Amino acid sequence: NEGPVKSWHKSVCRYCGTGCGVMLGMDENKKLARVRGDEEAHNKGVICIKGSLLAELMEKKDHRLKQPMIRKNGKLEPASWDEAMTLVADKFKTSIKDHGPNSVAYYGSGQLFIEESYTANKLFKGGIGTNNVDGNPRLCMASAAVGYTQVFGKDEPAGCFDDIDHADTFFIIGSNTYECHPPIWERIMRRKDSGKDVKIIVVDPRRTKTADHADFYLPVVPGTDLLLLNAMLHVIVKEGWQSEEYVQQHINFKKGSDTVSFEEFKTFLEDYSPEKVEEELGVSAPQIREVAYYFAKAKSSMSLWTMGLNQRVQGVFLNNTMNSLHLVTGQINKKGATPLSMTGQCNACGGVRDTGSLSHILPHGRLIKKPEHRAEMEKLWGVPAGRIQPKPGYNALSLFQAMNDEKVKAVLVMCTNPAQSMPNIDHYKPGMEKTFMVVADAFDSETIKYADVVLPAALYIEKEGVYGQTERRYQLIEKLVEPYAESRSDLDILVDFAERIGYGDFISSKTSAEVWEEYRHLSSHSKYNFEGITRDRLKEERGLQWPCPDEKHPGTARRYIPGDPFVPQGKEVFFYGHKDGKANVFLRPYIRGNEQVNDEFPIYLTTGRVISQWHTGSMTTTVKELNTQSGPGRFKLHPQDASHYNVKTGDTIRVTSSRGTMTGKLEISELETPGVVFAAFYDKSFIINQVVSDDHDPYSKQPDYKVTRVKIEKV
Numbered sequence: 001n002e003g004p005v006k007s008w009h010k011s012v013c014r015y016c017g018t019g020c021g022v023m024l025g026m027d028e029n030k031k032l033a034r035v036r037g038d039e040e041a042h043n044k045g046v047i048c049i050k051g052s053l054l055a056e057l058m059e060k061k062d063h064r065l066k067q068p069m070i071r072k073n074g075k076l077e078p079a080s081w082d083e084a085m086t087l088v089a090d091k092f093k094t095s096i097k098d099h100g101p102n103s104v105a106y107y108g109s110g111q112l113f114i115e116e117s118y119t120a121n122k123l124f125k126g127g128i129g130t131n132n133v134d135g136n137p138r139l140c141m142a143s144a145a146v147g148y149t150q151v152f153g154k155d156e157p158a159g160c161f162d163d164i165d166h167a168d169t170f171f172i173i174g175s176n177t178y179e180c181h182p183p184i185w186e187r188i189m190r191r192k193d194s195g196k197d198v199k200i201i202v203v204d205p206r207r208t209k210t211a212d213h214a215d216f217y218l219p220v221v222p223g224t225d226l227l228l229l230n231a232m233l234h235v236i237v238k239e240g241w242q243s244e245e246y247v248q249q250h251i252n253f254k255k256g257s258d259t260v261s262f263e264e265f266k267t268f269l270e271d272y273s274p275e276k277v278e279e280e281l282g283v284s285a286p287q288i289r290e291v292a293y294y295f296a297k298a299k300s301s302m303s304l305w306t307m308g309l310n311q312r313v314q315g316v317f318l319n320n321t322m323n324s325l326h327l328v329t330g331q332i333n334k335k336g337a338t339p340l341s342m343t344g345q346c347n348a349c350g351g352v353r354d355t356g357s358l359s360h361i362l363p364h365g366r367l368i369k370k371p372e373h374r375a376e377m378e379k380l381w382g383v384p385a386g387r388i389q390p391k392p393g394y395n396a397l398s399l400f401q402a403m404n405d406e407k408v409k410a411v412l413v414m415c416t417n418p419a420q421s422m423p424n425i426d427h428y429k430p431g432m433e434k435t436f437m438v439v440a441d442a443f444d445s446e447t448i449k450y451a452d453v454v455l456p457a458a459l460y461i462e463k464e465g466v467y468g469q470t471e472r473r474y475q476l477i478e479k480l481v482e483p484y485a486e487s488r489s490d491l492d493i494l495v496d497f498a499e500r501i502g503y504g505d506f507i508s509s510k511t512s513a514e515v516w517e518e519y520r521h522l523s524s525h526s527k528y529n530f531e532g533i534t535r536d537r538l539k540e541e542r543g544l545q546w547p548c549p550d551e552k553h554p555g556t557a558r559r560y561i562p563g564d565p566f567v568p569q570g571k572e573v574f575f576y577g578h579k580d581g582k583a584n585v586f587l588r589p590y591i592r593g594n595e596q597v598n599d600e601f602p603i604y605l606t607t608g609r610v611i612s613q614w615h616t617g618s619m620t621t622t623v624k625e626l627n628t629q630s631g632p633g634r635f636k637l638h639p640q641d642a643s644h645y646n647v648k649t650g651d652t653i654r655v656t657s658s659r660g661t662m663t664g665k666l667e668i669s670e671l672e673t674p675g676v677v678f679a680a681f682y683d684k685s686f687i688i689n690q691v692v693s694d695d696h697d698p699y700s701k702q703p704d705y706k707v708t709r710v711k712i713e714k715v
């Protein structure tokens with residue numbers, strides 16, 4: 001029954017990195033009336049509860065920002081667009097004039113369109129001349145990006161979701177796929193039910209719903225899973241389960257920047273025998289041997305991970321070593337065998353990683369630190385040599401610290417909510433108070449409380465642009481409704497801002513379609529080449545995966561093997577990110593983190609998402625059905641710990657770390673793990689990031705949201 005639907009339109013869900021294709025049914029009043037999964041898209045018609053309620057989200061007008069606002073005498077007052085943008089431009093220009101370009105910054109989002117992030121990045125790095133461009137993807141996938149780049153010489157995964165239909169062993173680590181990427185989980189279950197001998201291994205300190213369906217569930221002690229990965233490698237090389245051919249032809253073993261022998265790699269692994277690590281890891285030696293066997297000996301092994309590996313003080317080492325397991329066993333470059341880091345946000349891959357919108361990178365895999373990469377981009381953007389600064393700008397943590405220290409005077413925040421999502425948030429709030437903060441968003445949020453200027457932004461199908469999801473697939477969202485009230489697209493805001501601060505000619509592409517043309521042509525100068533992904537093709541096709549160098553090219557599902565346009569003829573495997581075509585396997589030692597439990601803080605806090613809420617909840621908490629499903633934010637504890645602390649469901653507890661304290665309701669659940677208290681971060685009346693540590697990976701600068709030692713008290 002199509003009910004009131006007058007026309008159906010191909011689109012994409014605006015939430016997570018699965019990037020589900022959806023069909024949007026518009027009624028006779030041009031209102032979004034119905035949503036269903038797109039059977040022709042890669043998600044094969046499956047969507048989750050959040051995607052299915054997109055129409056309800058579009059109707060939550062009461063929670064939307066309606067018109068620009070300027071803070072006067074401590075209070076946000078309505079203003080015209082001209083008043084607001086004049087003030088923004090004046091403050092930025094004055095700051096740049098008086099304190100230099102590094103006194104201003106942009107803090108963006110993996111939820112903006114590619115065209116929007118690209119324009120912001122170009123304006124700040126190539127125009128204003130500051131690398132202070134960062135955003136919330138620093139908090140979610142920086143470790144995966146650095147991990148891939150170190151191993152393959154290029155960011156972004158080699159494989160794709162189609163590999164799920166060919167894998168025999170799934171190694172799921174640090175991902176609650178059941179709740180956070182439901183269509184992916186359903187596809188894994190379909191493979192499991194296909195009659196083949198399929199094994200699912202789940203590694204997670206929490207016994208999630210994903211873990212509940214595993215053939216092998218390994219409840220590792222929080223913060224220790226690099227011990228597991230190295231121990232699996234130890235077993236594999238001891239048993240001779242490595243692929244000799246692959247090791248000899250396609251791998252360089254690396255200790256730092258030095259190339260070492262396979263024998264030295266084996267010697268490094270001596271410290272990681274299952275018997276040596278089992279006590280600290282919390283998983284028995286026989287279990288380690290068993291999962292090493294199923295990983296190495298399967299016809300095709302696929303690993304999937306998200307924040308459990310990325311948001312860690314050893315996030316890059318974990319990502320390196322996850323890739324190493326595939327390389328050493330040859331479980332890569334064939335259907336069903338691939339490492340695949342899944343993205344949290346809808347457009348963190350396409351919008352931020354690919355456009356180079358972080359403080360240390362430039363478009364299409366280029367690095368700020370490389371003079372030849374800076375020179376290339378300066379030429380392509382037509383700016384004077386030396387315009388792009390040679391040092392990375394502030395990353396998320398150092399940016400908010402620089403705001404605390406009054407080094408950054410003005411910041412433009414778009415489509416994100418750092419006052420709820422940053423770890424150790426109370427530490428960074430003074431900086432938000434002191435800095436001239438411009439916030440563009442569609443919904444009210446915690447961050448608006450600190451804004452000096454608020455700009456109402458268009459939401460989802462109120463504007464047009466391209467999203468790039470986990471598997472390098474670009475998909476178009478077309479505009480179907482007019483922006484609510486006075487809101488404008490983030491691209492319109494950026495173009496207006498650029499003109500008012502004197503970069504109107506430099507930001508010459510003013511519409512989404514024009515920016516896409518500029519951007520896709522730019523890609524042809526790189527190994528990301530997607531010149532063939534035209535706007536017209538995006539309108540017709542269910543997304544295209546890059547590389548895709550010309551308009552006849554079908555896109556590339558699997559990189560580094562024949563079919564990838566950059567693999568030389570005659571080569572079966574070629575990792576073209578490195579000159580010799582080989583991938584790096586690093587010797588990565590496990591280092592005990594600072595947040596190990598002790599007498600003062602005897603239990604671990606770990607945080608994550610739930611199926612029906614999206615990140616800080618500024619959108620999804622407006623939808624009644626989603627709130628009913630999730631309930632309010634709360635702590636979760638295993639019955640064994642509940643008995644130790646003499647608490648029960650419904651009690652109020654206080655959870656304290658060395659960073660901060662939070663008081664909230666408690667739920668006791670058999671699904672939790674002894675020794676770990678869990679909290680999700682969607683509820684603005686329950687901001688768990690007040691307690692979460694801001695320790696971070698030294699290479700990716702990504703904070704560790706997964707391991708904070710705390711104490712619990714009954715209130």
Ligand code: SF4
Nearest residue numbers: 013015016020048051
């Ligand atoms: Fe798909 Fe993610 Fe949207 Fe759910 S939230 S429908 S899994 S893209």
